Amino acid sequence: MIDISESVMQFLLASIVAGPLLGAAAALLPAPPGLKGKSPDQAVLRHGVTVTGVILLAAVVLALGFDHDQPSRMQATTDISWIPALDVRIHLGVDGISLPLLVLTALLSFLCALYSYFKMPSGPSPKGFVALLLVLESGTLATFAVLDLVLFFLAFEMVLIPMYFLIARWGGEGKQAAAWKFILYTLLGSVVMLLGLLLIGVKAGTFDMVALAADNGRGLTTSVQVIAVLAIGVGLAVKTPMWPLHSWLPDAHTAAPTVGSVLLAGVLLKMGTYGFVRIVLPIAPDGMRIFAPYLAAFAVAGIIYGSLACLALARPGNKGDLKRLIAYSSVGHMGFVLLGIATMTPTGVNGALFANVAHGLVTGLLFFLVGAVKDRYGTADLDTLAGATGAALYGRAPRLGALLAFAAVASLGLPGLAGFWGEMLALFGAFEPAEGLSRPAFLTFMAIGAFGTLLTAAYLLLVVRRVCMGGPRPAGETPIADVQGYEFAAWTPLVALTVLAGLWPAVLLGLTDPAVQKLLAGGIR
C-alpha cells in the first residue's frame, strides 16, 4: 500500500522477531532513571506495554509496506548463514500466509500486555511475567517469520518454557499439573516432529523451506514423505490440537491466567496449523495425500467431540467451567481448520487460514470476557454463576453481557462475522477435495462437519442463555462492575476486526489465496 524500500522491510521483520527478546532481557534489568514510574512493578508492566506496542506498530507498518499485488512472493527476506555445519540459515520472510498471523500475534500480545498493566494476574513479581510474555511473543512471531526447518523447530520450542512458567506461576487451581501436562505433551510431539524435519533435511539436502516448497516433494521418495508427514504431523497435531491428542488443552486453559489463555488459544494453537500449511502441504504432498483422509476423519471427530463435550459442560448440574468449555470449543474450531487443510484444495486451505485468524480473534475475545467474568464472580463455574435461573449479565452488567453474546454468536459462525467464512470455505473445500482424494469420504466428512456447526450453535446459545439471561435478581446483591475503560481498550480492536473480517473477507482472502495457490502448485504458477 505504501512504498517502503526492501532494506527497511528487512529491518522491520528482523526487529519484529528480535525486538521482544531484547525487551525481555531489558525487563529483567532495573529500570533506568527517568523511567522508574510509580513503582518498580508499574515500571516493568509499562515496559511490556511499550515494547509490544512498538512491535505492533512495526508489524502494522510491515503490513502496509507489504506489496499486496504480489502476496505469493516472499517479501522482506533476510538470508544469512548461521550454522554452516548443519546448513542452518537465518532465513526470514513474509508472504500472504504468514502476514495475517504475524499481525494477529503482535496485536494479541499488545492487548494482553495492556490488559495486564491494569489487571496483573495474581502471582509473583510482574518482572518475570513481562519477560516471559515477551519471550513468548518473540517465539511465536519467529515461528511465522522463519523459512528454515531447523529454525522453525527452534522457534516452536522457544514458546514452551515461557508458557510453562506463565501457567505454573500465575495460573489458578491445578496449575502445576496442567503446566506439566502442557509441556510434556507438546515436547513429546515436537521431538517426533524434529525427527521428521531432519529426515526431510537429510534426504533433500537442504532445510530451506522456500527451496523445498519449490521442489514440491519431487526430491523425496514417497516412503520418505510418508514417514516425514507422519512424524511432523504428530508434532503439529499435538499443538493444534487434533482429537485425540487434545487432552492437554482443557487443563492448560482452565489453569492458565486470562492472558495466558488468550495467547494460548489466539496464537500458540495457530503454530500447529501454520506448520501444516507451510511445511507439510508443499514439501511432502505425496505423503500428505495418503494421510489426508485420516486427518480429515480426525478433524471431524474433533468437531463433534468438542461440541458434545461443550454441550455436556453447558448443561445445568454438570459443574461446567466456562474456560474449559471454551477450550473444548477450540478443539472443535481447530477441527474445521484441519478439515480445510486436509482437502488439499485452494478453497479448503484458504478457509483453514481464514478460520485460523478468525478463531484467534473470537476465542481471544471470549477468553478475555470469561476471565473478566471470573474476576468479578470469583469463579467460572457455570452452575455457580447461573444459579437457578441464570446469571442475568444483561441486567447486572449490560455491556459485558452484550459483548459476551456477541463473541458467542461470532464463535458459532453467524454470517457477517469472522467465524462464518472460514468454516464455510472449509466445508466447501470438502465438497470437492483435491484430485486423488476420495470424494465420497470427504462428502461424509462435510456432512458431519456441517452437523457439528449445529451442535456448536446449540451449546453457545445455551451458554448465552445461562450467563447473560436470567430471572430477576434477589435484592441486596452486591453489584458487579460493568466493562471498565481498559477492558474496552483491550477488547474493542478484537470486536472491530471480527466485524471487519466478517463483512469484508476479501481483506484476508486476497492475501492468502495467491500464496496458497502457489504453495499447492509447488512454486510454479
Add this chain to the structure above:
Amino acid sequence: MTPVTAFASESLVQSVDWLTIAPPTLTAVVALVVLVADLFVPEERKRLLGWTAIAGLVAALALLVPLRAGDRSTFCLTADTRAGACSYTADHFTLVIQLLVLGGALLTALLSVTETRERLPAGEYWFLLLSSAAGAALLPASRDLATLVVALEVASLPAFALVGLKRGDRMSGEAALKFFLSSVTATAVTLLGVSFVYAATGTLHLTELAQSLDDVPGRLQTLAEAGVALTLVGFAFKTAAVPFHFWVPDTYVGAPLPVAAYLSVVGKAVGFTGLILVTVVAFPSYADVWGPALAALAALTMTVGNVAALRQVSTRAWSAVRLLAWSSVAQAGYLLVPIAAAAYSSDDQIGATVAYALMYAVVNLGAFAVVALVARRHPENRIADYRGLYATSPAVALALAFFLLNLAGLPPGIIGLFAKVTVFSAAVDAGLGWLAVIMGVNVVIGLYYYLRWTALLFRTPEDAVRNAPAGTPVPHTVPAPITLAIVLTAAAGVVLSGYPQIALRFAANSLF
C-alpha cells in the same frame, strides 16, 4: 621387537617432535613439580600450589595453538614398508579432545581451589589431578593399542586416589574401592582383548590393525573377534555405558565434588575417545559387530540413566549429585549414538559425538560449579535445597537454569538443542530410525527432571525461611575461583548458543 632390530642399521634413536607432545608432557611435568614443591612449601603458602597447577593447565592449553594445523605426528615407525604408522598423532580430533580434557581439568582445578584449602591435602590432590589430566590428554593422540592402554591407566589410576581422598570419610573410601575394583576388572579384560588382537594380527598400530584385520587367517578369526569385543568392554566401562555403569552414582556421591565433576566430563571423554579410536580407526572391518552392539548399548544406557534420574527423590541427601550422576549416564548414551551410526554410514559421524561432548563438558561443569557453590551453604545437597535459589542469588539461579536447559536441549539452551540435533541427524542419516525414536523419548524424559529442577529454582522459598534457625546467620561468602568457573562456563555457553558453528563445525568436517 623384530622390526626395530631389522632396521637397526638406520637409526635406533627416534627424533622426537617435542612441540607436538608438549600439551600432555607439560601437564605431567607440572604435576611432578607440584608434588616436589609440596615438600618445601610452608603450610600457609600451600595455595600457591593450586595456582601453579592452574597456570600449568593454561599453558598446556596455550600450547595447543601452534599445533592447530593438525598435521603433526611423532614416534613414527622408521621402516619404509610401514610408513605412516605413528604412535602419537596430533590431528584435529586429538586437538579438540585435548582442548576438552585440559579445559575440563582447568575448570575442575578452579572448583578445587577452595576445597583443597579446607578439606583436601593440597600437594597430593594437585599431583593426582594433573597426572590424570596428562593421561587423558595423551589418550586421544595415541595411535597404537599399547600407548592407548597406558594412557587409559595413567588417566584412571590417579582418579581412584582422587575419589578416596576425603580424609576420614568412610563413604569416600568405599566409593574409591568400588570404582577401583570394577575399573581394574575392566582394564584386565581390555588387556586380554588387546593381546588377542595382537596375537591374531601381529601389530599394535591402529591403522595397520585396520588393514590386517581384513585378512586374518580363518582359524584365527574367532580369536580376533573375541579380542575386538573384549577391547571394547574396557572403554565402555569408562564411558559408564550400561551395564558397566553401576559404580557411577556411589562414586560421584562419595568423591569430593570437583572430582565428581572431573569424572563426569574428563572421565567420560577418555572413555568415548578410546571407543572412537578403537572402533572407527582400528576395527572398521568389524563394523557389523560393534555397530549393532554400540547402538544397543546407547539405547540401553540412555534409557537406564534417564529412568534412574527420573526416580530420584528430591528430599534425599545428595540427591543433586545423584541426579547429575544418573543424567551423565544418560548423556553418555547420546554420545554413543554417532559412534554407532559411524558403523552404518560412510559419512563421517564422529564429529557429532565431539560436538556433543564439547557442549556437554561446558554445561555439565557449569552445573557442577553451581552445585559446588550451593553445597557450601547446604552440605546435604538435596535438590529441595535449591528451592527459591532465584530469590537469594538470582544470577547463580539463572546460570544453573541455563545449564540445565542446555542439558535438556530446550531454548534458551540453543547449543544444547543443536548438539542434540546433530546427534539426531547422525542417527537419521545412518538409517538408525529406531535409535532416533528411542533417543527422542529419552530426551523428553530427561526434560522432565531437568525442568523440574529448573522450576524449583524459581519457586518461593517458603520452607527455607522456616527451617533456618533464627539467630545463626548463614555464611554467604562466594569464593572467587568458583565464581570464575561459573562465569567462564556460562559465557562459553552463551557464546556457543549465539554462534553454534564454533562447536558444530566439528560435526561437518572429517576430524582424522
